[in-house]
Amino acid sequence: MDELVNKLAISLLPGIGPIKARKLVSYVGSIEGVFTEKKSKLEKIPGIGTILAKKIELNEVIEKAEKEAEFIKQYNIKPYFYLDADYPKSLQKYEDSPLILFAKGDIDFNKGKFLSVVGTRKMSHYGDEICKKLIEDLVNMGFSPTIVSGLAYGVDHCAHTAALSNKLKTVAVLGHGLDTIYPSSHKELAKRIIENGALITEFASKTKGEAANFVRRNRIIAALSSATIIVESPLKGGSLITAEYALQYSKDVFTFPAKVNDKNSAGCNFLIKTNRAALIENAEDLIYSLGWELQKNPKQPQIFYDFTEDEQKIIDIIQNQDVINVDNIVYETNLPINTVLSLLFNLEFKNAVKALPGRMYKII
Numbered sequence: 001m002d003e004l005v006n007k008l009a010i011s012l013l014p015g016i017g018p019i020k021a022r023k024l025v026s027y028v029g030s031i032e033g034v035f036t037e038k039k040s041k042l043e044k045i046p047g048i049g050t051i052l053a054k055k056i057e058l059n060e061v062i063e064k065a066e067k068e069a070e071f072i073k074q075y076n077i078k079p080y081f082y083l084d085a086d087y088p089k090s091l092q093k094y095e096d097s098p099l100i101l102f103a104k105g106d107i108d109f110n111k112g113k114f115l116s117v118v119g120t121r122k123m124s125h126y127g128d129e130i131c132k133k134l135i136e137d138l139v140n141m142g143f144s145p146t147i148v149s150g151l152a153y154g155v156d157h158c159a160h161t162a163a164l165s166n167k168l169k170t171v172a173v174l175g176h177g178l179d180t181i182y183p184s185s186h187k188e189l190a191k192r193i194i195e196n197g198a199l200i201t202e203f204a205s206k207t208k209g210e211a212a213n214f215v216r217r218n219r220i221i222a223a224l225s226s227a228t229i230i231v232e233s234p235l236k237g238g239s240l241i242t243a244e245y246a247l248q249y250s251k252d253v254f255t256f257p258a259k260v261n262d263k264n265s266a267g268c269n270f271l272i273k274t275n276r277a278a279l280i281e282n283a284e285d286l287i288y289s290l291g292w293e294l295q296k297n298p299k300q301p302q303i304f305y306d307f308t309e310d311e312q313k314i315i316d317i318i319q320n321q322d323v324i325n326v327d328n329i330v331y332e333t334n335l336p337i338n339t340v341l342s343l344l345f346n347l348e349f350k351n352a353v354k355a356l357p358g359r360m361y362k363i364i
Contacts, residue, residue: 004072006031007081008065011099012204014055018099020047022082024056031083035059064204071205077178078103086110091223094249098202098220104178105198107171109224113145113292114171116221116246118239119155119231124264127232128158130256134229135162137283143292144168146197148224150175150217150238151186155231160193169197173221175214177205215241222246227290230255230277233267240267243276253277254286285357307352310335311343318353318363326359 010021010031024034027045034042034056043053072079080087080101088109091097117135119127138145147163149156151172163170172193176182178201181190190199202220203213218238222228222245230253233239243253255277258265271277280286307315310333317332318324326344330337344361347353354364 002069003031004069004079005062005065006035007079007100008068008204009059009061010034012061012064012068013052014061015052016048016056018082018097019095020052021099022095023047025083035062068204071179072102075104075178080109088224090114090225091220094223096219097223101200101202101220102178102204103198103200105194105196107146107169107198107200113143114148114225115145116148116225116228116242117155117159117231118149118221118228118233118242120233120237120239120264121152121154121156122264123154123158123232127155127265131155131158131231132162132165134231134283134286135159135168136166138287139166139168141283141287143287146171148173148221150214150221151181151190151193151199152238153183155239157186157189158231160189164192164196167196171197171224172199173217173224174199174201174209175203175217176209177201177203177207179205180209182209214238218242219245222251223249225251227252227254227286229253229280229286230268230271232256232258232265233271234263235266235270237267240271243271247276252290254280254289256280288356288360307347307350308343310339311347311352314340314343314347315352315363318361323356323360323362326361329361 013021024045025031028034028037039053042048042056043050080103082092082097082099117131135147145168147159147168147170149159149172151160151174160170160172170193172190178199181187193199207213218241222242228242228246228251230239230243246253253271253276255268255271257272257279258268260269272279278289313333314329317329326340330340333340344353348355351364353361355361
């Protein structure tokens with residue numbers, strides 16, 4: 001067998017998921033060795049046993065792997081095996097990550113920033129607005145993240161189209177093989193994504209989009225990105241599952257607040273209330289929380305106002321740090337907090353300082 005067929009075959013073994021497959025390769029020492037090793041040795045590997053060892057020995061998946069290899073080559077699909085150098089490093093650290101990813105398009109998973117943007121299929125006008133504005137504002141602030149979503153109706157569709165409209169790359173993670181598109185009404189969008197990003201899946205061709213597969217694809221959406229943003233979500237749904245995966249992987253989760261009686265976004269308020277997600281109102285909140293604003297050399301404010309003695313004192317204090325909390329300014333100036341807040345308001349008006357979430361300030 002050639003190397004590609006070996007990689008495909010191990011990913012297609014029945015009853016052996018990513019964790020056991022990795023264990024097999026580790027114990028045997030090579031991918032090819034999994035299919036040439038004696039059954040007596042395979043069954044001694046922890047978690048394998050007699051039944052699974054027999055399935056491996058029979059090599060029943062080889063023919064299927066050969067057909068899949070033909071499909072991949074015919075349609076110019078790029079496979080990423082977990083041992084390959086170009087496999088997404090953001091996935092490698094998790095033992096339940098896919099053994100192999102299939103990608104249609106052009107994407108470098110190990111270059112640049114990735115953000116996952118997901119939410120309800122029944123997106124409101126409010127959700128549409130904040131989704132588009134978030135992505136547009138990120139671009140206007142000089143950032144070019146790759147937007148990851150799931151090609152579903154609603155927020156997913158909005159995230160992909162907003163990315164494309166702002167000339168960002170976007171990745172759609174599918175819950176089925178690359179021989180089909182679901183929903184079918186998104187075929188044109190899928191074509192645009194292939195030209196400006198990629199469609200990816202862990203599922204071989206002819207794999208149908210069953211409910212369990214979409215749950216599995218949510219873990220990829222969460223793991224690929226440095227953060228997951230939930231735009232709108234009810235209390236139950238794929239978005240909250242994606243958020244849970246992100247939390248399991250120690251990823252940041254952000255969401256927008258909603259009205260307390262809005263069932264369509266009740267999941268967002270739940271995530272905030274239970275400290276599963278941080279509240280954001282705009283792109284500025286997001287980039288600040290992610291630490292994307294790195295100011296190694298803070299600039300002196302270039303403005304044409306005269307400062308009072310107390311205002312200059314505050315500017316000098318903030319100038320020495322990237323950001324500073326109001327309480328620290330009060331401590332260092334030895335001024336009453338009401339006075340400090342009034343001075344900071346004046347300095348904001350003079351375009352000298354900028355207020356950030358958490359009562360933090362920085363020099364503009």
